Amino acid sequence: MASSFSRILSSKRNVGILSLVGAGSLTVGLLLNREQHVSAGAPVRRVYPASAEYPDLRKHNNCMASHLTPAVYAKLCDKATPNGYTLDQAIQTGVDNPGHPFIKTVGMVAGDEESYEVFADIFDPVIVERHNGYDPRTMKHPTDLDASKIRSGQFDEKYVLSSRVRTGRSIRGLSLPPACTRAERREVERVVVNALGGLQGDLSGKYYSLTDMSEKDQQQLIDDHFLFDKPVSPLLTCAGMARDWPDARGIWHNNEKTFLVWINEEDHTRVISMEKGGNMKRVFERFCRGLQEVERLIQEKGWEFMWNENLGYILTCPSNLGTGLRAGVHINLPRLSKDARFAKILDNLRLQKRGTGGVDTAAVGSTFDISNLDRLGQSEVHLVQTLIDGVNFLIECEKRLEKGQDIKIPAPISMRFVCCVF
Amino acid sequence: MNTRLDATMPFGNTHNKLKMNYTAEQEYPDLSQHNNHMAKVLTPEMYANLRDKETPSGFTVDDVIQTGVDNPGHPFIMTVGCVAGDEETYEVFKELLDPVIEDRHGGYKPSDKHKTDLNAENLQGGDDLDPNYVLSSRVRTGRSIRGFCLPPHCSRGERRAIENLSIEGLSSLDGDLKGKYYALKNMTEEEQQQLIDDHFLFDKPVSPLLLASGMARDWPDGRGIWHNDNKTFLVWVNEEDHLRVISMQKGGNMREVFNRFCTGLTKIEGLFKEKGHEFMWNEHLGYVLTCPSNLGTGLRAGVHVKLPNVSKNEKFGEILKKLRLQKRGTGGVDTAAVGGVFDISNADRLGFSEVELVQMVVDGVNLLIEMEKRLEGGQSIDDLMPEQK
Numbered sequence: 044m045a046s047s048f049s050r051i052l053s054s055k056r057n058v059g060i061l062s063l064v065g066a067g068s069l070t071v072g073l074l075l076n077r078e079q080h081v082s083a084g085a086p087v088r089r090v091y092p093a094s095a096e097y098p099d100l101r102k103h104n105n106c107m108a109s110h111l112t113p114a115v116y117a118k119l120c121d122k123a124t125p126n127g128y129t130l131d132q133a134i135q136t137g138v139d140n141p142g143h144p145f146i147k148t149v150g151m152v153a154g155d156e157e158s159y160e161v162f163a164d165i166f167d168p169v170i171v172e173r174h175n176g177y178d179p180r181t182m183k184h185p186t187d188l189d190a191s192k193i194r195s196g197q198f199d200e201k202y203v204l205s206s207r208v209r210t211g212r213s214i215r216g217l218s219l220p221p222a223c224t225r226a227e228r229r230e231v232e233r234v235v236v237n238a239l240g241g242l243q244g245d246l247s248g249k250y251y252s253l254t255d256m257s258e259k260d261q262q263q264l265i266d267d268h269f270l271f272d273k274p275v276s277p278l279l280t281c282a283g284m285a286r287d288w289p290d291a292r293g294i295w296h297n298n299e300k301t302f303l304v305w306i307n308e309e310d311h312t313r314v315i316s317m318e319k320g321g322n323m324k325r326v327f328e329r330f331c332r333g334l335q336e337v338e339r340l341i342q343e344k345g346w347e348f349m350w351n352e353n354l355g356y357i358l359t360c361p362s363n364l365g366t367g368l369r370a371g372v373h374i375n376l377p378r379l380s381k382d383a384r385f386a387k388i389l390d391n392l393r394l395q396k397r398g399t400g401g402v403d404t405a406a407v408g409s410t411f412d413i414s415n416l417d418r419l420g421q422s423e424v425h426l427v428q429t430l431i432d433g434v435n436f437l438i439e440c441e442k443r444l445e446k447g448q449d450i451k452i453p454a455p456i457s458m459r460f461v462c463c464v465f
Numbered sequence: 466m467n468t469r470l471d472a473t474m475p476f477g478n479t480h481n482k483l484k485m486n487y488t489a490e491q492e493y494p495d496l497s498q499h500n501n502h503m504a505k506v507l508t509p510e511m512y513a514n515l516r517d518k519e520t521p522s523g524f525t526v527d528d529v530i531q532t533g534v535d536n537p538g539h540p541f542i543m544t545v546g547c548v549a550g551d552e553e554t555y556e557v558f559k560e561l562l563d564p565v566i567e568d569r570h571g572g573y574k575p576s577d578k579h580k581t582d583l584n585a586e587n588l589q590g591g592d593d594l595d596p597n598y599v600l601s602s603r604v605r606t607g608r609s610i611r612g613f614c615l616p617p618h619c620s621r622g623e624r625r626a627i628e629n630l631s632i633e634g635l636s637s638l639d640g641d642l643k644g645k646y647y648a649l650k651n652m653t654e655e656e657q658q659q660l661i662d663d664h665f666l667f668d669k670p671v672s673p674l675l676l677a678s679g680m681a682r683d684w685p686d687g688r689g690i691w692h693n694d695n696k697t698f699l700v701w702v703n704e705e706d707h708l709r710v711i712s713m714q715k716g717g718n719m720r721e722v723f724n725r726f727c728t729g730l731t732k733i734e735g736l737f738k739e740k741g742h743e744f745m746w747n748e749h750l751g752y753v754l755t756c757p758s759n760l761g762t763g764l765r766a767g768v769h770v771k772l773p774n775v776s777k778n779e780k781f782g783e784i785l786k787k788l789r790l791q792k793r794g795t796g797g798v799d800t801a802a803v804g805g806v807f808d809i810s811n812a813d814r815l816g817f818s819e820v821e822l823v824q825m826v827v828d829g830v831n832l833l834i835e836m837e838k839r840l841e842g843g844q845s846i847d848d849l850m851p852e853q854k
Contacts, residue, residue, distance in 0.1 A: 091622030098621060099650065099686050126483050131620070138683050218483070224527075225494060226487035254495065280676065287534050290495050 093117035096131075098138045105150030106361075107137035110168040124161045128154030128222050133162055136282040149173060149362050152282045154222030156215065156349045156357050170354075170361055170419070175458060177365075177420035182460045184355035184365050187422035188331040196324025196431050202438050203321035203372045204410065208330045208427065210367040211310035211358045213349040214341070219359045220284035220309060228291040231311045238340035239295045239304060246333055248297035253289035269294055271308050284309060284359070301326075302333050310358050310367075323434075327370070327427050355419060365419025370430045373399055377409040378444035379437060384452050388440065391455040392433035393417055413437065420460045429456065481517070481525050489513035492527075494534045501546030502565045502757075503533035511560055520557045522614050524550030528679075529558055532617075535677035545569060545758050548678045550618030552611065552745045552753050566750075566757050570815040579751035579761050582818035585720070585727040591827040594717030598834045599768045600806065603713035604726045604823065606763040607706035607754045609745040610737065615755045616680035616705060624687035624703050631702045634736040635691045642729055644693035646702075649685035665690055667704050680705060680755070697722075698729050706754050706763075708733075719768065719830075723823050751815060761815025766823045768830055769795050773805030774840035775833055780850070784836075787851045788829035789813055809833065825854060 097116050100108040111134065119130045137150025151169065153159055159166050163180075171178050198206070213219060214234055217227045236250045251260055264270035273288045274280055295304040305313040314337070316330035338348060349357035355365035379385055389396055397412040398404030415430045440450040484492055493512050496504040507530065515526040533546025547565060549555055555562055563575045594602065609615060610630060613623050632646050647656055660666035669684045670676060691700040701709040710733070712726035734744060745753035751761035775781055776792075785792060793808040794800030802808075809830055811822040829851075836846045 091620065091626070095622035095625065096620055098683060102650075127481075135682060138686075139681070224484045224487065224492060226484065226491035229491065230487075281682075285535070286531060286677075287494060290534075 093120050096120060098134070100138070102141050103137070103150070104142035104144060105137045105140070105148045106169040106172050107134050107150030107165065108142070109172065111165055115164050119162055119164055122161055124155050124157040126155050126157070126218055126222065128158055128218070130162055130165070132222065132283070133158060134165075136278055139281040140278050148278060149360055151361065152221045152284075152359050153219055153357070153361070155218045156213070158219075159354060159357065159361075166361060170364065173362055174365070174419040175417070177460050179353040182420065182462050183352050184419055185422040185425075185461060186350070186355055186366070187424040188334060189424060190324070190328040190331040192424045193324050193327055193428060193431065195435060196322070196327065196427075198321030198323060198372065198374075198431075198434060199438050200321045202376065202441060203374050203434065205317065205319050205373045206321055206323040206326045207315065207317035207372070208323075208327055208368065208370040209313060209315040210330075210334070210369075210423075211313050211356070211363055212334070212337075212367075213311045213357050213359075215347050215349045217311070219311070220307060221282045221359060225287050225290060228287070228307050232291040232293065232306050234341060234344065234346055235304065235306055235312055235337075236293070236295065237344070238337050241340045242297070242333070242336055245299055245329070246297050246302055246336065248295060248302070250293055250295040252293040254292075264294060267296075267300060269296060269300075269303055271305055274309070279309060282359075302329055304337075309360070310363070321372070323370070323372070323427070323431055331423070363418055366421070366423045366426055367418060368423050368426055369414045369418075370427045371397075371412050371414030372430075372434055373410055374413055374434065374437070375408075375410050376437060376441050379441045379450075380409045380411060382440075382444070382450070384450070387452050388437070388450075389413070389433075391453050392436060393429055393456050393458070394433045394437075417458070420458065481519055481523075484527070485517060489516055492516065494530065496534070498537045499533070499546070500538035500540060501533050501536070501544045502568050503530050503546030503561070504538070505568065506564045507561060515558055515560060518557055520551050520553040522551050522553070522618065524554055524557075524614075524618050526558055526561065528618065529554060529561065532674055532678040536674050544674060545756055547757065548617045548680075548755050549615055549753070549757070551614045552609070554615075555750060555753065555757075562757060566760065566815070569758055570761070571813065573816045575749070577816065578748050579815055580818040580821075581746070581751055581762070582820040583727040583730060584820065585724040587820040588720060588723055588823055588827070590831075591720035591723065591823065592718050594719055594768065594770075594827070594830055595834050596717045598771045598837060599717035599830065600771070601713065601715050601769045602717060602719040602722045603711065603768070604719075604722055604764065604766040605709060605711040606726075606730070606765075606819075607752070607759055608708045608710060608730070608733075608763075609753055609755075610707050611743050611745045613707065615707070616703060617678040617755060621683050621686055624683070627707050628687045628689060628702050630737065630740065630742060631691070631700070631708060632689075633740065634733055635700060637736050638693070638729070638732060641695055641725075642693050642698055642732065644691055644698070646689055646691040648689040650688075660690060663692075663696055665692055665696075665699055667701055670705070675705060678755075698725055700733075705756070706759070717768070719766070719823065719827055723766070727819070759814055761813075762817070762819045762822060763814060764819050764822050765810045765814075766826045767793075767808050767810030768826070769806055770809055770830060770833070771804075771806050772809075772833055772837050775837045775846075776802065776805060776807060778836075778840065778846070784833070784851065785809075785812075785829075787853045788832065789825050789854045790829045 093116055097113050123129050132154055134151045136152055142148050167179055214231050217223065217231050239250065251264060274285050279285060292307045301316060301318045303315040314334055316326045316333060318326055356367050358364060358367050393416045394413055395416045399407055399410055399412050413434060415426045417426060436453060443450050489512055490509060493509050519525050528550055529547045532548055538544050567573055610627055613619060613627055635646060670681050675681060688703045697712060697714050699711040710730055712722045712729060714722055737743065752763050754760060754763050789812050790809055791812040794802045795806055795808050811826050813822060832851060836849055839846050
């Protein structure tokens with residue numbers, strides 16, 4: 044091991060051992076909690092006053108623009124995280140992408156774990172808005188990866204074509220994709236690929252680096268719908284996450300093609316469990332098992348995931364904080380999808396529809412991607428159960444409409460967050 | 466060597482200190498698939514020597530090369546692959562940029578001196594390029610305002626300051642140069658359409674070569690177009706450079722175009738000096754611009770010219786090379802010719818003066834037109850073949 048890493052590693056080993064002491068499926072983040080104040084890095088050198096640097100956000104419609112007042116900008120613009128990440132970098136994507144009158148994007152990213160602390164004055168209100176009132180200053184996020192708690196996780200395959208759960212994980216101590224250096228990005232790849240190499244049984248698999256992929260492997264990955272491309276969305280490229288492409292990017296999947304990990308795309312890792320058909324319970328079981336195995340394997344080497352009790356799992360985009368979890372199905376709903384009440388039903392069930400190409404695509408025919416809306420403030424088990432209950436309800440609606448029976452809009456699911464007790 | 470390591474940058478690889486936790490080898494980019502000037506020159510040893518350096522405003526070698534790392538290039542077209550973030554970049558990173566400059570600019574050495582000559586009187590002829598063939602004539606260059614960071618690196622405050630200075634300076638122009646500024650973010654629909662129809666409006670860059678260097682940040686803040694009432698003199702503010710200055714008109718009177726160009730530039734320079742600002746210039750690199758390919762004069766003088774016969778001749782490429790000219794389509798760089806009409810301009814930027822380069826265009830285009838006429842008449846052009854300039 045190169046000597047430059049030994050200092051970082053030795054401190055990680057200690058943390059790793061301590062965090063194993065934590066019980067059950069909870070991962071305890073010891074380095075960072077809201078009571079500690081992260082010491083900011085060296086102040087940013089400014090030639091112009093904050094008022095001359097404040098971005099023109101008059102035509103903007105994103106969460107950052109809604110909350111970045113001149114006063115907040117002035118307060119934060121001369122701060123940097125210990126790694127040197129600045130406010131201007133965090134908001135660049137939101138300045139460059141004014142947004143859409145109908146779709147409100149987040150408009151900012153984190154460059155490292157400490158960003159959420161050093162720039163809390165802007166991240167916190169953005170998080171509250173994006174996550175429906177969840178306030179990281181006063182609330183705790185529950186993490187629960189115990190798949191045995193799931194009920195009725197097998198869908199009617201006359202309607203559900205496939206089931207999938209995805210999340211992301213970040214490696215503590217390394218900068219996030221908008222800010223990482225090439226060496227850090229390569230280190231993320233090394234740490235994760237090394238851990239994945241330790242997976243066994245139905246999880247054992249292989250890594251395909253984007254830089255060394257053969258034509259044949261590339262075609263296979265495309266056919267399997269596994270291959271990810273260099274991002275083209277300006278929301279991502281303006282944040283700097285596509286730098287040095289395709290260096291240290293790759294795809295790992297198990298031999299059965301039901302467990303997939305993307306490395307260094309929009310996050311350090313994106314973890315996906317999927318299969319054809321409607322066995323969401325099995326998909327989620329594999330998801331939890333795989334995640335916990337990977338976590339155990341990285342901890343053996345002294346690494347851990349970024350997590351804290353207020354924000355849950357830390358990811359690049361504030362929209363993915365908490366669980367970072369999107370559980371969804373591809374489902375045929377020919378009658379329900381044409382019903383005028385469809386949108387309201389989804390809304391009340393806390394579900395979201397997308398086309399089968401994923402975010403920003405349209406549905407083909409009457410096949411939709413239906414997934415949970417929420418990410419933060421509810422645990423993984425809770426969100427997956429909500430998805431399962433919701434999809435079962437949608438199937439019931441579809442069946443009733445098939446028989447000519449009427450359907451009812453369900454009562455909205457209430458969302459309760461866990462508040463901190465001081 | 467300046468070590469103001471507390472300076473941080475608004476874009477990209479800010480973390481110079483963080484990178485130093487890793488070895489040079491761990492940080493060295495993978496350039497194995499790359500074909501650009503930067504990749505040809507940047508050895509691991511050179512990267513190791515340069516990676517702990519910063520310009521006074523905090524620009525690092527990783528910032529310089531990011532566009533070249535992100536854009537491996539093309540097997541046939543050799544891009545530059547690096548940019549400057551400020552005037553000092555060319556000094557602090559000379560170990561990398563000198564060989565890039567030498568390769569790009571025909572062997573220009575670190576010890577060479579560049580001649581600036583903006584005296585339009587020194588041009589011979591050029592007022593009568595045959596209008597049956599030459600549809601339009603144009604000269605462009607760029608200018609950077611000393612003391613400010615360049616587009617890949619500048620903050621919003623700096624970019625706005627550059628815009629304000631430019632507006633102030635340009636508003637003092639009078640006579641046939643008198644004109645008006647159109648800020649990109651305040652433009653009315655009507656103004657926008659007019660500028661499009663005049664072929665003046667520039668868009669947010671889409672080329673990944675430009676985007677990867679960070680010059681499109683905060684678009685369209687601080688960007689705009691100024692042009693004179695006659696629509697023959699045009700200035701772009703904060704696109705790829707602080708200023709791009711363009712003189713143009715229909716027909717073949719390149720002399721008049723160049724005259725206006727020199728007059729206008731000289732006046733603008735004078736107006737900036739009155740306010741205590743000067744252009745970035747030194748006797749080795751001439752005018753300093755964002756891309757090393759535009760150093761020296763930053764000048765591209767060209768015509769849109771009908772050459773349907775000459776362009777089909779097997780020796781066309783060779784002729785252009787000997788004349789030190791370059792062909793493009795009429796949409797500009799990276800476009801194809803339409804209907805036998807080509808954009809013919811000088812290939813060089815550095816190591817020749819403005820007058821010398823425009824002279825090459827004038828003389829070269831005259832020769833090409835003569836060749837075109839011969840070929841129209843079914844005659845040979847062998848005796849017209851030029852020597853290498």
